[in-house]
Amino acid sequence: MQKIGVFVCWCGSNIAATVDVEAVAQASLSEPGVVFSTNYQYMCSEGGQSAIRNAIAEHGLTGIVVCACSPRMHEATFRKTAAVAGLNPYMVEIANIREQCSWIHRDKEEGTKKAIILARAAVAKLNRNVPLIAGESQVIKRALVIGGGIAGIQTALDVADAGYEVDIVEKTPTIGGKMAMLDKTFPTLDCAACILTPKMVDASAHEKISLFTYSEVESVSGFVGNFTVNIRKKARGVNSDLCTGCGVCIEKCPSKKAKSEFNQGLCNRSAIYIPFAQAIPNVPVIDRESCIKFQTGKCGVCEKVCTAKAIDYAQEDEIITRQYGAIVLATGFKPISLESYDEFQYNQCPDVITSLEFERICNAAGPTKGKVLRPSDHEPPKTVVFVQCVGSRATVECGKTYCSKICCMYTAKHAMLLREKYPDTEVYVFYIDVRTPGKSFDEFYRRAVEEYGVHYIKGMVGKVAEEDGRLIVQGSDLIADKQVIIEADMVVLAAAIEPDPTARSLGTMFTASMDTNDFFTEAHPKLRPVESPTAGIYLSGLCQGPKDIPDTVAQAGAAASKVIGLLSKDKLVGNPCVAACNEPLCNGCSTCELVCPYGAITYEEHLVVDHGVRETRRVSCVNEAICQGCGACTVTCPSGAMDLKGFTNLQIMAEVDAICR
Amino acid sequence: MKFSYYPGCTLKTRAAELDVAARQAAEALGVIMEELPEWQCCGAVYPIARDELATRLSAVRALDGAKRLKNPLLTLCSACHHVIKRVNNDMQTDDDMRAKVNSYMDLDDPYSGETKVVHYLEMLRDEIGFDKIRERVTQPMKGRRISAYYGCMLLRPSTVMRFDNPENPSILEDFIAALGAEPIRYPYRNECCGGYISIEARDVAREMSRKIMNSAVKRGADTIITACPVCLYNLNENGTGEVPVVYFTELLAESLGVKEPEGGLVHAR
Numbered sequence A: 001m002q003k004i005g006v007f008v009c010w011c012g013s014n015i016a017a018t019v020d021v022e023a024v025a026q027a028s029l030s031e032p033g034v035v036f037s038t039n040y041q042y043m044c045s046e047g048g049q050s051a052i053r054n055a056i057a058e059h060g061l062t063g064i065v066v067c068a069c070s071p072r073m074h075e076a077t078f079r080k081t082a083a084v085a086g087l088n089p090y091m092v093e094i095a096n097i098r099e100q101c102s103w104i105h106r107d108k109e110e111g112t113k114k115a116i117i118l119a120r121a122a123v124a125k126l127n128r129n130v131p132l133i134a135g136e137s138q139v140i141k142r143a144l145v146i147g148g149g150i151a152g153i154q155t156a157l158d159v160a161d162a163g164y165e166v167d168i169v170e171k172t173p174t175i176g177g178k179m180a181m182l183d184k185t186f187p188t189l190d191c192a193a194c195i196l197t198p199k200m201v202d203a204s205a206h207e208k209i210s211l212f213t214y215s216e217v218e219s220v221s222g223f224v225g226n227f228t229v230n231i232r233k234k235a236r237g238v239n240s241d242l243c244t245g246c247g248v249c250i251e252k253c254p255s256k257k258a259k260s261e262f263n264q265g266l267c268n269r270s271a272i273y274i275p276f277a278q279a280i281p282n283v284p285v286i287d288r289e290s291c292i293k294f295q296t297g298k299c300g301v302c303e304k305v306c307t308a309k310a311i312d313y314a315q316e317d318e319i320i321t322r323q324y325g326a327i328v329l330a331t332g333f334k335p336i337s338l339e340s341y342d343e344f345q346y347n348q349c350p351d352v353i354t355s356l357e358f359e360r361i362c363n364a365a366g367p368t369k370g371k372v373l374r375p376s377d378h379e380p381p382k383t384v385v386f387v388q389c390v391g392s393r394a395t396v397e398c399g400k401t402y403c404s405k406i407c408c409m410y411t412a413k414h415a416m417l418l419r420e421k422y423p424d425t426e427v428y429v430f431y432i433d434v435r436t437p438g439k440s441f442d443e444f445y446r447r448a449v450e451e452y453g454v455h456y457i458k459g460m461v462g463k464v465a466e467e468d469g470r471l472i473v474q475g476s477d478l479i480a481d482k483q484v485i486i487e488a489d490m491v492v493l494a495a496a497i498e499p500d501p502t503a504r505s506l507g508t509m510f511t512a513s514m515d516t517n518d519f520f521t522e523a524h525p526k527l528r529p530v531e532s533p534t535a536g537i538y539l540s541g542l543c544q545g546p547k548d549i550p551d552t553v554a555q556a557g558a559a560a561s562k563v564i565g566l567l568s569k570d571k572l573v574g575n576p577c578v579a580a581c582n583e584p585l586c587n588g589c590s591t592c593e594l595v596c597p598y599g600a601i602t603y604e605e606h607l608v609v610d611h612g613v614r615e616t617r618r619v620s621c622v623n624e625a626i627c628q629g630c631g632a633c634t635v636t637c638p639s640g641a642m643d644l645k646g647f648t649n650l651q652i653m654a655e656v657d658a659i660c661r
Numbered sequence B: 001m002k003f004s005y006y007p008g009c010t011l012k013t014r015a016a017e018l019d020v021a022a023r024q025a026a027e028a029l030g031v032i033m034e035e036l037p038e039w040q041c042c043g044a045v046y047p048i049a050r051d052e053l054a055t056r057l058s059a060v061r062a063l064d065g066a067k068r069l070k071n072p073l074l075t076l077c078s079a080c081h082h083v084i085k086r087v088n089n090d091m092q093t094d095d096d097m098r099a100k101v102n103s104y105m106d107l108d109d110p111y112s113g114e115t116k117v118v119h120y121l122e123m124l125r126d127e128i129g130f131d132k133i134r135e136r137v138t139q140p141m142k143g144r145r146i147s148a149y150y151g152c153m154l155l156r157p158s159t160v161m162r163f164d165n166p167e168n169p170s171i172l173e174d175f176i177a178a179l180g181a182e183p184i185r186y187p188y189r190n191e192c193c194g195g196y197i198s199i200e201a202r203d204v205a206r207e208m209s210r211k212i213m214n215s216a217v218k219r220g221a222d223t224i225i226t227a228c229p230v231c232l233y234n235l236n237e238n239g240t241g242e243v244p245v246v247y248f249t250e251l252l253a254e255s256l257g258v259k260e261p262e263g264g265l266v267h268a269r
Helices: A021-028 A046-059 A071-084 A098-102 A108-126 A150-161 A192-205 A248-252 A292-296 A301-305 A355-362 A407-421 A441-450 A502-509 A549-567 A591-595 A632-636 A649-660 B016-029 B054-068 B078-093 B095-105 B120-128 B130-136 B171-178 B202-218 B229-238 B248-255
Strands: A004-009 A034-040 A063-068 A092-096 A136-138 A142-146 A165-169 A209-212 A215-223 A226-233 A318-324 A326-329 A333-335 A352-354 A383-390 A426-431 A455-458 A461-467 A470-477 A482-488 A490-495 A497-499 A537-539 A571-573 A579-581 A601-610 A613-622 A642-644 B002-006 B032-035 B073-075 B117-119 B145-149 B223-226 B245-247
Touching: A004 A021, A004 A046, A004 A108, A021 A034, A021 A063, A021 A108, A034 A046, A046 A063, A046 A071, A063 A071, A063 A108, A071 A092, A092 A098, A092 A108, A098 A108, A108 A649, A142 A150, A142 A318, A142 A549, A150 A165, A150 A192, A150 A209, A150 A549, A165 A215, A192 A209, A215 A318, A215 A502, A226 A326, A248 A301, A326 A502, A326 A549, A352 A355, A355 A407, A355 A490, A383 A407, A383 A482, A407 A426, A407 A441, A407 A490, A455 A470, A461 B202, A470 A490, A537 A549, A579 A613, A591 A601, A591 A632, A632 A642, B002 B054, B016 B032, B016 B130, B016 B245, B016 B248, B054 B073, B054 B078, B054 B095, B073 B078, B073 B120, B078 B095, B078 B117, B078 B229, B117 B120, B120 B130, B120 B171, B120 B248, B130 B171, B145 B171, B145 B202, B171 B248, B202 B229, B223 B229, B223 B248, B229 B245, B245 B248
Parallel strands: A004 A034, A004 A063, A063 A092, A142 A165, A142 A326, A165 A209, A326 A537, A352 A490, A383 A426, A383 A490, A426 A455, B002 B032, B002 B073, B073 B117, B145 B223, B223 B245
Antiparallel strands: A136 A571, A215 A226, A226 A318, A333 A497, A461 A470, A470 A482, A579 A642, A601 A613
16 A cells, blocks of 8 residues: 655745635545645745655655646655655656646635645555666767758857767758858957868867768667667769869859859859868869759760869769767758748749848849949939838738747838948948847847937838839838838738748658747747756757747757767666567557557567466567657556556556546 | 629719729630629728627628628728728627627528638639639730739738738739830838828828829829729829829720720720
8 A cells, every 4th residue: 555645835826816825725635545645835946855754754655646737847845855765766656736727716615626636546555555766878979960050059068078979960051051151240349261161170070079061861760868860961073082173063054044142142153163162171062953964964064174073973872870979950041931921022023032131232243243233224223122020920821820930120221330431321220129138139239229320110002113224112011100112122021930941851850849830849848948858859059949049059059968968978867668478368459550650679589477377479579768758658568467567557547537536 | 703792882982983894804814793782882991990799890891792692702892892801800709799690690501701801903813813814804905004003901900800911912013014015113012092082181192192193104104003992082183193093994905805995984084
């Protein structure tokens, strides 16, 4: 017989306002096995935890029920408390009377009744609990970072500096990401390339870092500390070991009609190309879609001019298999497509551009060599209108409901840079709100208004119309309460940002959960912001939510510290709540093997004793290191042979019985 | 192909050309337009602007009439189409309104938005197909440069009307191209003409209508077509008068060779 203690938490007024905690504690005393009960203001605080420890010692408790918040929140806390007092941590049950009771009910009487039932169910389950011992597994001391932008680079550098090996997998031909495309960075206006390219060089030169550019993650197996990842190294058509990066092939390539991705399609590039001069590695890639050799079989100019004999048309994709202890997702973002925003004429007028296109136009290495010129006629614009929140904070279907966070600041930057370079240019900014929380951010915005004379108009643009080569911008000025019409030469749209589209498939592959906007969700929005709920998967940068460069670098460092913490361990304690097969009941049907999402189940020939008969049968076997305890096999097993430790059929049924009593 | 047809008041009076030409063209295209018996005024756009049920009932009666005849309901006037389509949407999605309307009307079979509302242009595009119309054209409008003027009623609110892209529509341009003319696009083709403000503040309507007409003329349009009697009124009365503004059905009947040469149909200018 168990000796059970029940501890009811008030959670301040979170629970106590809707649930009579004293009544719950009293009612549980009449449940079988319960020898002690109490309530306390904050059970998770040191005072609450010590009350639990004391009660365990004083009453010789064999198990405890904590009626409090969701187990996702503090189950681990109370298991630790129990362990300190000498209890097996799996002799702890949580009755969730906050999220599933007090927060969703108003009536105190009803709330109390429900809390009593939830406590009763937890006691009924605990009466059937048995101590569980967790197994241990090895930690492979190497990390994988997916994405080679500033987030991935920073995480990799920090992990590598701590002495662990790191691989960066980047899908494009170079590391650097979106930051490499930027001209200046707010709020200090230092040149993006000047602060980023040294980091790119550091990453490529670091003895602990291996770069896999033009590569993508193909598949993954394993679990925290022991991931096995297949990386597809896409065929560059150029042998990286032989290439000297001289650039003759690029110069001589006769196919120069592909749009430059790096320059946002504002100019063309050759079929064999490096994205930009400081690309790392400085090894070209053949874009097979626009390569004459690949399309028609004729040409071969690059092969002829390459003195290093590095061109290799026959090169094929290569699959590399590597093992990792930790994986960091740093997949970044992209601006949304403006296809659904015809009111701005983005698809119709070349002089309506996105902010990222404007970055390239401002950049000395960009398509206009840093001169701000209209794409249509290469004339300098005299009036420029910036429109913020294009697709952000949207209430219509095609937009994003969230604030993209970076646009207010980069628009202020663009406006200021424009006025600085071309003082004769009139600059207007349409905004819903100007949001500049951040160190030296609001001062930066005020400079744009006060020192640089940028006209900020609170309101949105309803229509952009091209008339006689000019853009008629029709908007509302909400403060003056009137319609404004501005004749502009260029319109710059601050497009909302969204997660890179590759994030979704990676999320599925790594079972890293995502929100409705495809941003990766963190294990806890406040307390575990750089960890995915899936053990061993970490989040760095914009893939977790909109953020600027300072925030991205900070988060990248935080993710690195979590990775370092994991890799510094030699062994990991596993989760003992895993599936187990009751072999005499197993009929060897393979149903469980088919539903297991982790590949944890195999079939083996075992000697089984069934009703005194000894025979060799084909039965299900669970690899406890791989099993994540999801329970899919237990519910699918037709003969009831599969059971989940800590959540056995017997325990669940006892809970149901207690609730229905 | 058979439809219950809802002409609306204006098409019986000031906008008779829109109606007559539509019927002539439909006959030539093998479309049966059966005028809905005992139809009533749709209420113009006023019912939509108010939170009131009584003014929406005539639209429901038209919708229910088509339902009882087991026909889709064909509309032509932009304003009628707008009102009927939006009321139908309310009947489909607004439980409260559906309950109140049905308890008031006391129909044998309650109405809950079953009727499909089709605008004449949608019928041309989706039921017949512009490529088929191109084949039926006997007098192609070669050399003509025609601008389409959409106005607001057909396009917005786009989530309910589901007529075309409200910011960059193309159905009328595709229609013009099917008749063999060159469609002239211009940015103000989906801007408001001023609507009924012409009665109260003619200057405002004049400014709005001229902006539209100027934009089309500057791009070389020789004619402007529209589907809306109010738009036609505003562009003709308050525009610059540089190019004729006619109903799209007139052009259709003409290119199908079925328009009466001198049928006594004079624009109500």
